[in-house]
Amino acid sequence: MRPRHAVDRSLATIAATFSLVTSDVEGASPVSADATVRGVSMASDDVQPGDLFVAVPGARVHGARFAADAVGAGAAAVVTDAAGVAVLGDLVRRVPVLVADDPRALAGPLAAHVLGRPAERLTTVGVTGTNGKTTTTYFVDAALRAAHASTAVLGTVELRIGEDAIESPRTTVEAPVLHGVLALALERGATAVAMEVSSHALALHRVAGTTFDVVGFTNLQRDHLDFHGDMEGYFRDKARLFAPGQARRGVVVVDDEWGARLAREAQIPVESVATHVGDPAAADADWAVVSADVGLDGVGSTFVLRGPDGARHDAVSPLPGLVNVSNAALAIVLAHAAGVDLQVAIGAVATAHAIPGRMERVIERAPGRALALVDYAHTPDALVLALEAVRPITPGRLVIVFGSDGDRDRGKRPIMGEIAARLADVLVVTDENPRSEDPASIRAAILDGVRTVRPDLTDVLEVEPRAEAVRRGVALAREGDTVIVTGKGHEPTQEIAGVFHRYNDRDVLLAVRDESAGGHA
Known part of the structure; x- marks a missing residue:
């Protein structure tokens, strides 16, 4: 999302304004007096002609490794640090390369300047x-x-x-x-x-x-x-x-x-x-x-x-x-x-409109049918607040479908399990975004917390995949009950073993509702 009408900004003026110097590599491309830029990008696949590409050190590789792709897409110049210059190789002789101590901290002010603040x-x-x-x-x-x-x-x-x-x-x-x-x-x-x-x-x-x-x-x-x-x-x-x-x-x-x-x-x-x-x-x-x-x-x-x-x-x-x-x-x-x-x-x-994935009512109460909501609660405190919020509007049992993220704070998993076991009536433990971790090990950590409240796992089910867990939660609920599906909220994907699969809790609940309506026709 960018403005359609960009203004050319002098590259020399930008360099002077932000105290940037050109690379001291022999034969490095100079900043010509008529050189201009009209946008800023930190992602090579987002570069448009005339952009200033800001290459920053990343968790695994330096962004300068993608500078050639950025220049190929039309980047007019590169801003990076000394480590990035070392990665650029011969590219410093093809386009102006400006050096900053902390290019990440500079990316925002550069973009603000180029786009007119x-x-x-x-x-x-x-x-x-x-x-x-x-x-x-x-x-x-x-x-x-x-x-x-x-x-x-x-x-x-x-x-x-x-x-x-x-x-x-x-x-x-x-x-x-x-x-x-x-x-x-x-x-x-x-x-x-x-x-x-x-x-x-x-x-x-x-x-x-x-x-x-x-x-x-x-x-x-x-x-x-x-x-x-x-x-x-x-x-x-x-x-x-x-x-x-x-x-x-x-x-x-x-x-x-x-x-x-x-x-x-x-x-x-x-x-x-x-x-x-x-x-x-x-x-x-x-x-x-x-x-x-x-x-x-x-x-x-x-x-x-x-x-x-x-x-x-x-x-x-x-x-x-x-x-x-x-x-x-x-x-x-x-x-x-x-x-x-x-x-x-x-x-x-x-009178604010419904907010996607935040206490979002997806299936309304009806004869023979429970209320079903989706909420993003994915931290211990948020889970407490979510369950306490729906308890007063639940005449019957409170059914929760939940999990916990992989590659994130592992210490919260048993805490989440203990909270759910204490504040909900029926628990369906499933996967959230396992990422690179074994989903079963995440569920096991949650269940360890559940056992501190329910040693025999009464009214506790472990179900995967997540879509089946949501279906099971709705199937277990009766009129007067509330089903709350937590942890993912609005998210349109589920990350498993590094792959993003299209998935949304609300969509699954709507499909269950429609199937139920069709079955009663």
């Missing part, structure tokens, strides 16, 4: 945290839509400008892609953007070159420790978003110790939001949820939000559970901080 001409809201980023971002977008003629959403589910969307490759795209989407959003008339910002993105400079108008923090729970090392490292990377140059102001939910710490330590002006009714922290918070009623079947939750001036505002979360009261409250304050009238924001969030 599109973020500066948009109202930008970024949301980070472990759980609730997607839901909060969609709530914010609903509020922004009420005040702007056209908006964009960038996140885990999709990249959407107005009504046009494509599947998102990751929670936060690489910096050149980000600035390209922002420039395209401007070109198509959007004036505001809501965006998810992952901890990986912050650590890897994917939002470099963007200064958000407002940023929000949901919570910090155990996740991605394989990448960040420990919770302290995870927190430090999240906190990067709340720094001068990265954001102008912030809104922080202070329900956990990490949020309270972030509110204290942030280097930008911050408003605090307390969403746990009765929490002593609410007295000192700028905004606080002072009462909340979880809705019954088919209804969200109502709550009262107290503002900094003491005024109380009736509000609604369209999704069930106290976790979504927190998400809605944060979204309202974020939108208000971004310039949306408070009552307009409250009204828009109350």
Whole structure:
């Protein structure tokens, strides 16, 4: 996704602006006075004629290994580090090669410069945290839509400008892609953007070159420790978003110790939001949820939000559970901080559309039929919140179909099993994204946790493949029961042994529903 009308930028001016020098390899191609670029890319298969190709060190190979492909596709010049220059070989004599100490950190500012700094001409809201980023971002977008003629959403589910969307490759795209989407959003008339910002993105400079108008923090729970090392490292990377140059102001939910710490330590002006009714922290918070009623079947939750001036505002979360009261409250304050009238924001969030894979009701209750939902809960805390959210709307048994990711934090697997065994009635343990690991070993680790609550594995099934597990979960459910399928949410693929297979939990549930309807005809 790029703007159709790009502007040529002087390569010499770019080099001077960012203090880049040409390679000192003998015979290296110089930067001519009339050399120009019109785009930036970090992926050789995304290069368009006139691009500046930024080659960065990767986990396995250096991006400079793909520079020849990029030049073959029309790249006008290459930016890389000293290690990348050594990989380029004779290519340094064919195109200008500019050298930077940290090309990854520079990719965002370069893209912003080449594309005319599109973020500066948009109202930008970024949301980070472990759980609730997607839901909060969609709530914010609903509020922004009420005040702007056209908006964009960038996140885990999709990249959407107005009504046009494509599947998102990751929670936060690489910096050149980000600035390209922002420039395209401007070109198509959007004036505001809501965006998810992952901890990986912050650590890897994917939002470099963007200064958000407002940023929000949901919570910090155990996740991605394989990448960040420990919770302290995870927190430090999240906190990067709340720094001068990265954001102008912030809104922080202070329900956990990490949020309270972030509110204290942030280097930008911050408003605090307390969403746990009765929490002593609410007295000192700028905004606080002072009462909340979880809705019954088919209804969200109502709550009262107290503002900094003491005024109380009736509000609604369209999704069930106290976790979504927190998400809605944060979204309202974020939108208000971004310039949306408070009552307009409250009204828009109350009517927000269904969010793919987030407490998504796929099969509704009917005579002889259970309610079935899909939720992305893939961390221990998110699983607790999901099961606690659906229990009040479940007259009968709670049936969960779940697994855990491969090649990720192994320590959470038995924790997930213990939580499911404690909070659900019937468990169907299956595969999530095994990746390179043996799926059976992942399921075994989950079952170890299950046994701490149910030593004899009562009402516990182990079923694979995942589609069959979903079918089995629905078949086990009776009228009044709820089936919740967790872990993958909106994801359109399942990764097994390095291969991505098209798969979606919602699609399987819809197929089961349609088959059931056909059987009753």
